[in-house]
Each structure stands twice: as structure tokens, then as C-alpha cells.
Amino acid sequence: MIQTPYPVEILTAAQMARADSLTIAEGVSGMSLMEKAADAVARAANQFLQKSSGRRVLVLCGPGNNGGDGYVAARLLRSPRIKVRVASLTPRDELHGDALAAASAWDGPVEPTETASFQGVDLVIDALFGAGLSRDIQGPAAELIQRLNKWRRESGQNVIAVDTPSGVDGSTGAVRGVAVEADATVTFFRLKSGHLLLPGRVHCGQIVCAHIGIRSRVLKDIAPNTFVNAPGYWLDSLPLPRIEGHKYVRGHAAVMSGGPSHTGAARLAAQAALRAGAGLVTLASPSAAMAINAGALTSVMIREADGAAGLTALLADPRLNAVALGPGLGVGPATRAQVEAALAPATNKRSCVLDADALTSFQHDPQSLWGLIGAAPGPVVLTPHAGEFARLFGAKEEPPAEAPVSKLERARAAARESGAIVLYKGPDTVVAAPDGRATILIEASPWLATAGSGDTLTGIIAGLLAQGMEPLTAASCGAWMHARAAAIFGPGLIADDIAATLPQVWRELTPAPT
Numbered sequence: 001m002i003q004t005p006y007p008v009e010i011l012t013a014a015q016m017a018r019a020d021s022l023t024i025a026e027g028v029s030g031m032s033l034m035e036k037a038a039d040a041v042a043r044a045a046n047q048f049l050q051k052s053s054g055r056r057v058l059v060l061c062g063p064g065n066n067g068g069d070g071y072v073a074a075r076l077l078r079s080p081r082i083k084v085r086v087a088s089l090t091p092r093d094e095l096h097g098d099a100l101a102a103a104s105a106w107d108g109p110v111e112p113t114e115t116a117s118f119q120g121v122d123l124v125i126d127a128l129f130g131a132g133l134s135r136d137i138q139g140p141a142a143e144l145i146q147r148l149n150k151w152r153r154e155s156g157q158n159v160i161a162v163d164t165p166s167g168v169d170g171s172t173g174a175v176r177g178v179a180v181e182a183d184a185t186v187t188f189f190r191l192k193s194g195h196l197l198l199p200g201r202v203h204c205g206q207i208v209c210a211h212i213g214i215r216s217r218v219l220k221d222i223a224p225n226t227f228v229n230a231p232g233y234w235l236d237s238l239p240l241p242r243i244e245g246h247k248y249v250r251g252h253a254a255v256m257s258g259g260p261s262h263t264g265a266a267r268l269a270a271q272a273a274l275r276a277g278a279g280l281v282t283l284a285s286p287s288a289a290m291a292i293n294a295g296a297l298t299s300v301m302i303r304e305a306d307g308a309a310g311l312t313a314l315l316a317d318p319r320l321n322a323v324a325l326g327p328g329l330g331v332g333p334a335t336r337a338q339v340e341a342a343l344a345p346a347t348n349k350r351s352c353v354l355d356a357d358a359l360t361s362f363q364h365d366p367q368s369l370w371g372l373i374g375a376a377p378g379p380v381v382l383t384p385h386a387g388e389f390a391r392l393f394g395a396k397e398e399p400p401a402e403a404p405v406s407k408l409e410r411a412r413a414a415a416r417e418s419g420a421i422v423l424y425k426g427p428d429t430v431v432a433a434p435d436g437r438a439t440i441l442i443e444a445s446p447w448l449a450t451a452g453s454g455d456t457l458t459g460i461i462a463g464l465l466a467q468g469m470e471p472l473t474a475a476s477c478g479a480w481m482h483a484r485a486a487a488i489f490g491p492g493l494i495a496d497d498i499a500a501t502l503p504q505v506w507r508e509l510t511p512a513p514t
């Protein structure tokens, strides 16, 4: 069984500060948290050093408690075998609180960072800025980070970041001016959204989340609503076929096909819906494309459905409980009419996935789509990529540097505005619900950037919705399965391979028979 490597909740920097203060209020000292945090950093450093022949560590310390973690890690790491140097951005007498205590307990020399040399260093610990980063990095700190990144690229040596790579905004993943490129990042208690959102994710390298003595019960007070999109979040609600079940209890999904020269996208989606576990999948095909579709399908059923009227007639069958529209449909009034048909009131609680042309067809009048979604008989999932997202939700003007708006918050705002589950695609796919809950995907594969990949995702989600999965979890699980299949298949992946690899993904998620 595949394990989720992290606790499921994701915190903002402010929520993490609250977790710290609730813990300190319970009687745990800030210094004890810092000792444990630094211990986790030192353990990660030791692991890196075991893989290399060198044993010389340079710790770069900043002005706050992130720097404090650095001083303690330096003390814990130093040994007859491991040579540790400390360089600080700030003179010791300008430090305060736990950072000052930590610096005072370091009895070795402290160099100014301006003149600190990387010559002969095997590993750097970046303890410059963490959760307290509050503005763009400039001046000597920026020059230091540039020098560090250059050294890392040229020497091939490793950098471990404490809490966040300095310069990465822990909540948004944005780079504030310049940011450390790390090989590993050791964070504490729970991941922060900036670890998973781009570009932060790329700066983090491998992410370690260490326990430092903050109890999970503080989360009751904090009530986080962002979660790691990995099996830990949705595995309990994954629909598994039951021995006494039959195909009709596994739901029936419909996918609308485009015209004769645009049929492949819908077939990819239909095939994926079946592989995602829907009991039956029907491809609704325009009459002019029937022969082409029929010739290319086996397990997917096919029914003639011309335009919106044809789709309405098909959906009159209440057993069709999930419908996917968009791939290959074309942009224009005909597709809008089909979306209206799919979202029209119905006697059954029918779910709907809208993708690609079904979204772009509403670019000049998104309000009318929100109206349809509001009146729809069941949940609606929108799956825009960045371009479609901008067309539908407006490419908001560049946010001021002081307050970068993250992909997470934009997806959340879009879900609230549209009334739909919004799956904002990318290597850091975010799924957000109108009630504010959201997930960030941790599984990613560069091979997913291939024609038809999005159509397949649409189908997987429709297949999971057909089986009655709650829509935020269905969309999240669908995105994870899609990325996992691509990661398993790897090089040379084309969209057809994604559905073909789903059985292997299911095997990873399904308990082995005992």
C-alpha cells in the first residue's frame, strides 16, 4: 500500500505561528521547539554527509528564529569528524529572544556572511529566513543567496534549507526577490502551502516534515482547510467494488463526443472513466461521428446524440449519474447549449465535469455559467488549465509585491465565485471547493504535459463521481491518480497510456488480499 509521506493538513505561516503559540501556552518552551527543530535539521545534514566523502558544513544564519535553528543545528552537528563554520547576516548583539539564546550557546567563531567563503564546503545549511520573511530580499542578503546558488550549481554540493528555502514565501510559494535553491528542506509539524506551490516547490528539493513536540490537537483550534492531495486525504472514501455489487451500482458516466474530426479527446475521457471504476460509460456521439467512434470503441458503449437536444434525450435516463463535457467539442453556442443541457434540472443528482471548450465557450459571459451551476442537479467540477482559468476567472492584474496572491487562493476564490469545485491544473494542481476546503497535489510527472492528458483527467474524475465519491475528493483523487499513472509509466508517456496504467495505480491503493 502506498503511504502518504506527510501529515494531511497544510498550514499558512500565520496558522503555524498559532500552532507555536498554542504549544508554548501549554508550557512547552520556544527553546525546546527550537532544539527539536534543529535536531531534525542536523539529522538531515548527517544523512547528506554520509553520502559524501566530505565533512565540512557551513551554516548561514539570519536575524530571527530561523537563524536560531541554524546556531543550534551547528552546535548539534559539530563533532571531531564534522567541521562546522557559522556565518551570520546579523551581529550577535542585534539578536533577540530564542535566537539570541541559541547564538550565545554556540561557542565557535561567527563570520560575517559578506566575506564567508564557500571554498572547500561540502554542505550548506540555509537558516537565513523562514516563516518570518516579510518582504523581498535585497542588498547583502540577496547577494549572499545568489552566491550560494551559483556555488551549489557549480560545485554540485548540497544545500539544506531550514523550514523554507530563504526567499520562498511559505504561504504562497512565491520567490520574494531571490530564493535559495535547496536539495532538501526540513520543515516542522506540518507542510506550508509554499512548499507545494510553484515555484517554491522546486526550490525546496526533497521535503522533510519533522515532529518537534507540537501536538496535533492544536489543529482543532486552527481548523486548517488546506490538505495534501495524496491518498491520506481521500483513501477512506475511495470507491472500491464490492463482491456483492454489480456494474449498475458503480455508476454510469456519459461523455459527449465532438464531430467527425474531433472524436479522440472524448474517447480518451470515456476510456479513462471506465478505468477509474465507473460501472458503465456511454459515449454520446453526433450521428455524423457514429461510425468513427463505434469503430474505435469496445468496452465503452455508444449512443447517438446530436447537439443539446440529443444530450437532453440521453440524460433523461436517470441512471446516467455523471456527465463529462468539453474535450473536442469546439468553442461556441452549440457547446454552450450542451452545457445547459447537462446542467439542466433533473430528477437524479447528476454530477458534471466541465473542461476545455465547455469552459472557454463561457469566456465572455462566465456569470451565465455560474447561474447554470447554481441551478444544476448535482455537483459541478471545472478543470481549467492556466489559460482557461484566466479566460474564465479573469487574468487579475499583477498583485502588488507586498501581497502575492497564490494559486491556492485564486482557486479558492474561483470556487467561491462559480459555486463549483475548481481544479486548477498544473504540476501543483490545486482543487478548491466553494466552502473553502482545498487540496494541493504532491504527485507530479513532467511527462503529463502531452496532448490529450487533460481529456483523460476529465474522464477519471467523471468515473469517480459516477461511483458517488464526494466531489472535492473525487477531483483530488482523480488528479492524484492521473499524475501517479504518469509517474509510474514515465518516459515516452502518451495520453492513451494513462488509462492503461490506472490498474497499476489501483493496485497501489488497494489493500493486498490477506
Ligand SMILES: NC(=O)C1=CN([C@@H]2O[C@H](COP(=O)(O)OP(=O)(O)OC[C@H]3O[C@@H](n4cnc5c(N)ncnc54)[C@H](OP(=O)(O)O)[C@@H]3O)[C@@H](O)[C@H]2O)[C@@H](O)CC1
Binding pocket: 020, 030, 033, 034, 035, 037, 062, 063, 064, 065, 066, 067, 069, 128, 129, 130, 131, 132, 133, 134, 135, 136, 137, 138, 141, 162, 163, 164, 188, 212
Ligand atoms: N516560533 C517557534 O516557536 C519556532 C520557530 N522556529 C523557527 O523560527 C522561524 C521563524 O522565526 P521568525 O519568526 O523569527 O522569523 P525568521 O524567518 O527567522 O525571520 C525574521 C527576521 O527576518 C527579518 N526579515 C524578514 N524578511 C526580510 C527580508 N526580506 N530581508 C531582510 N530581513 C528580513 C525580520 O526583520 P523585520 O521584518 O522584523 O524587520 C526578522 O528579523 C521558523 O521559520 C523556524 O525556522 C523553529 O525553531 C520552531 C519553533
Ligand SMILES: [K+]
Binding pocket: 066, 126, 127, 128, 129, 130, 161, 162, 163, 164, 165, 166
Ligand atoms: K531558511
